[in-house]
Every structure is written in C-alpha cells, then in structure tokens.
Amino acid sequence: MTAKPLESEAPHGRSDAELLEATAAGSEAAFAELRARYRPAISRVCRAIAGSDREDCEQEVFARIWGKAYLFDRRRGSAASWLLTVARHTAQNTHGRRRPPTPVSGEPRIDPVEPADVDTFWLVAALERLPERERSVIELAYYRDLSESAIAKRLRVPLGSVKSWKRRGLNQLAMLLDEESA
Amino acid sequence: MRHREAFRRLPDLLDDRDDTELLDHLRACAACQRQLFLLGRIDRALRDGAAVRKPPRGRRLLAATAAVTAAAAAVFLLTLFAPASSRRHPQRFALRTAAGRLVGEATIAQADAHNVSLALTAHDLPVRHGRGFVLWAGDRRSTMQVGRFLADTQGRCRVRFNLPANHDWSRLWVTRPGNTHTMVATGV
Numbered sequence: 001m002t003a004k005p006l007e008s009e010a011p012h013g014r015s016d017a018e019l020l021e022a023t024a025a026g027s028e029a030a031f032a033e034l035r036a037r038y039r040p041a042i043s044r045v046c047r048a049i050a051g052s053d054r055e056d057c058e059q060e061v062f063a064r065i066w067g068k069a070y071l072f073d074r075r076r077g078s079a080a081s082w083l084l085t086v087a088r089h090t091a092q093n094t095h096g097r098r099r100p101p102t103p104v105s106g107e108p109r110i111d112p113v114e115p116a117d118v119d120t121f122w123l124v125a126a127l128e129r130l131p132e133r134e135r136s137v138i139e140l141a142y143y144r145d146l147s148e149s150a151i152a153k154r155l156r157v158p159l160g161s162v163k164s165w166k167r168r169g170l171n172q173l174a175m176l177l178d179e180e181s182a
Numbered sequence: 183m184r185h186r187e188a189f190r191r192l193p194d195l196l197d198d199r200d201d202t203e204l205l206d207h208l209r210a211c212a213a214c215q216r217q218l219f220l221l222g223r224i225d226r227a228l229r230d231g232a233a234v235r236k237p238p239r240g241r242r243l244l245a246a247t248a249a250v251t252a253a254a255a256a257v258f259l260l261t262l263f264a265p266a267s268s269r270r271h272p273q274r275f276a277l278r279t280a281a282g283r284l285v286g287e288a289t290i291a292q293a294d295a296h297n298v299s300l301a302l303t304a305h306d307l308p309v310r311h312g313r314g315f316v317l318w319a320g321d322r323r324s325t326m327q328v329g330r331f332l333a334d335t336q337g338r339c340r341v342r343f344n345l346p347a348n349h350d351w352s353r354l355w356v357t358r359p360g361n362t363h364t365m366v367a368t369g370v
Contacts, residue, residue: 028313028335056329059341063314063332067359119227142228170193174220 013129015179016079016122017072024069031069035062041124042087049091057094061087078180080122087121119177126176134169137162183207185214192218196225275354275369279308285337285367288354293344298351300328300343307337308366312358315366319345320353330359 014022014030016037022030039058046057064086072082127135133155140146140154148166152159188207192214195204208214272291278284286304293299302317313335317328326345333339345351354369 053344056342056344059331059339060329063330066332067314116226116230119223120230123224123227123231138228142232145232167190167193170196170221170224171190171217173224174217177220177224178216 015176016083016125017074017180020065020069020072020079020082021074023066024072031066034065037125037128038083040128041121042083044124045084045087045121046091046094049088050094053094057091060094061090064090078118078122080125080180081118084118084121122177122180123173126173129176130169130172134165134172137165138169138173141166185211188214189217193221196221273351277302277304277354277356277367277369279367286369288369290345290351292347296347297344298347300345300351300354301340302331302342302354303340304333305336305338307333307339307356309333309335309337313337314359316357316359317341317343318355318357319349319351320355321349321351324349328354 014033016034019030019034019037023034042061043054043058046054046061050057065083068086072079127138130138136155137151140151141148146154148162149159152162155162183203183206185207188204188211191201191204192208194201195208195218208218272289275288275290276284277286277288283306285306285308286302288300288302290298290300300317300319307315313333314330315333316330319326319328326349328343328345329341331339331341356366356368358366
C-alpha cells in the first residue's frame with residue numbers, strides 16, 4: 001500500500017532550518033520567530049550550565065545565533081543540533097568566564113552532541129508550535145504523569161477529546177521531527 | 183482499516199494498546215512505519231524531558247536544603263571577606279550617542295567580594311545598521327571588552343555582566359562588533 005503522511009495535519013510555519021537560513025540572510029522576522037520558538041529550550045540549557053548567569057547567557061546565545069547563523073549548514077546536521085551546540089558552548093563560556101571577563105571567542109565549535117539530547121532540546125521548541133489544547137494534554141500526560149481520564153477531569157472535557165488531542169499532538173510533533181530531519 | 187484512520191491512531195501503539203487492525207495495516211504501510219519510528223523518538227524525548235523536569239522527591243528536598251545551607255554560608259563568607267569597596271554606592275552612567283541623545287543607562291554595583299555587576303538598560307540604541315553591540319569598560323589603566331549584546335528592533339534591551347572589582351570603572355562605551363573604533367554611545 002502506498003500512502004503518505006497526512007501533511008494537512010502538520011502545524012503551519014517554516015521549519016527551524018528555514019528560519020535559521022533566513023536569519024543568516026538578515027531576516028529579522030525569521031530571527032524573531034526562531035527566538036520565540038527556542039527561547040524556553042535555550043533558557044533551560046543556560047539555567048542548567050550557567051546557573052545564575054542564565055540571563056546573560058541567553059542574551060549571548062541569541063547574539064551569537066544572529067551573528068553566526070551563516071555558519072549553519074543543514075547538510076551537516078539539523079538546526080536543533082546546531083542551536084544546541086551554540087547554546088552549550090556559550091553557556092559554558094558564560095559560566096567559565098567567572099570574571100574577569102574575556103573577549104568573546106570566535107565561531108562556535110561544532111562538536112557532536114548526543115542525538116537524544118538534540119531531540120529533547122528540539123522538543124521544547126516544537127511543543128511551542130502546537131495548538132494550546134494539544135500541548136496542554138501532552139504536557140499533563142508526560143510531565144505530570146496524569147492519565148487520560150485524570151486530564152479529562154482536570155480540563156473538564158470529555159475523555160474522547162483528550163485522546164483525540166493527544167494523538168493529534170503527538171502526530172504533529174512526529175511530522176515536525178520528520179521535517180527537521182529531512 | 184483505511185490509512186487515514188490508522189495514521190491517526192498510531193500514537194496508541196506507544197501505550198502498548200493491542201490493536202490488531204492497526205498492526206495489520208502497519209505491517210503493510212511504509213509511511214505508518216516511518217511515523218511510528220518518529221513517534222517513538224518523540225515519546226522518548228518527552229520522557230527524557232520529564233525526567234529532567236521532575237527530579238525525585240528526595241533529591242528535590244536535598245537540593246532545597248543544600249540551597250538554604252549554601253545561601254547561609256555565602257552570606258557568612260561575604261560578611262567576613264567583603265572588601266571595603268563593597269560599601270561604595272552604585273555608580274550610574276548615562277549612555278549617549280555622539281549627538282548627545284540619551285540611549286540608555288548603566289549601573290555598576292558590588293556583586294560579591296571579587297566582582298561588580300553591570301546592569302545596562304538601553305532604550306533607543308541606533309539599530310539601522312544592526313542590532314548586535316559590544317560593551318566596553320575602562321578605568322585609568324586599562325580597557326576591557328565586557329561582552330556582546332543584542333537589542334530589539336526598537337534598540338531596547340536589558341543585560342547584565344560581571345566585571346572584576348579591582349578596577350575603578352569610570353568609562354563605558356558601546357561599539358558595533360567588528361568596528362571597535364567607532365563608538366555608538368559612551369557613558370561617564
């Protein structure tokens with residue numbers, strides 16, 4: 001049987017790689033969208049590595065992304081992998097800087113990162129692209145360990161809606177992942 | 183089972199739901215097999231993310247206790263070793279362009295025994311030629327690149343940096359990356 005994924009169900013919007021390439025070409029709108037999408041994920045990396053320097057780290061990461069987006073090459077890896085690498089190195093520099101400050105180093109090194117780490121990092125951003133109800137159901141199911149009936153009770157919606165939103169949300173995430181891996 | 187329906191129900195297989203019809207379709211459908219593989223990655227990433235978000239209860243308690251102890255120790259150490267300079271009032275700087283337009287303010291205040299913290303709030307930096315900037319600080323003896331920052335499209339931003347406390351920072355200025363000789367704004 002020849003069948004295609006149901007593309008019409010995928011969330012709209014440009015892929016991360018497209019946004020990064022448009023940012024490299026100087027598109028501030030693309031950069032703003034990328035920033036909105038990845039801010040929570042980058043904030044988490046900064047908090048984990050740079051601790052109390054998280055805010056400085058976030059600023060620095062986005063400054064680097066803006067300045068170094070032209071170094072991204074989708075043939076060498078996914079956008080999420082590149083962004084995670086930049087975030088990690090910047091966070092390490094921010095943390096390691098621990099005064100006196102040193103001049104900001106040049107280009108981000110592209111060290112390999114673990115695929116599972118990239119997926120987790122990417123997922124934080126991808127969740128932001130889901131409609132509110134799909135995102136809520138997935139977060140409650142995975143991050144709060146709630147059963148589908150418990151979610152239905154908490155959201156005061158029929159169980160069937162919860163099942164349907166969870167399926168749709170997961171399918172959309174999988175399609176986004178496919179798009180980013182292409 | 184039709185492909186559309188099977189595709190929609192694929193996430194059910196993550197919960198080990200035994201669905202013979204769905205599994206029959208899956209065996210013959212490459213698109214659904216691909217989707218299920220991707221769903222598996224999503225499921226794993228969500229579980230990993232959940233593990234990061236929710237440390238075990240015991241660990242959370244331990245972390246909270248450790249944080250309180252560390253904070254108490256830090257206050258004690260600061261009291262013991264903070265230099266006299268820590269009692270100085272914060273220094274304030276007004277950042278202006280060459281034309282005298284006020285584009286931001288900065289405050290330097292003691293952060294700990296060895297460092298001062300510099301908080302910069304810009305509200306009207308010129309962003310026509312780019313939103314990336316470099317902040318510099320200087321005293322009578324030396325000059326230091328403090329760090330880079332990014333303003334929004336209106337030239338606004340709030341950033342914080344740390345500087346060594348063993349200098350008497352009396353000048354701040356902002357340049358563009360790669361053009362360190364042209365000041366965008368200065369503050370004294």
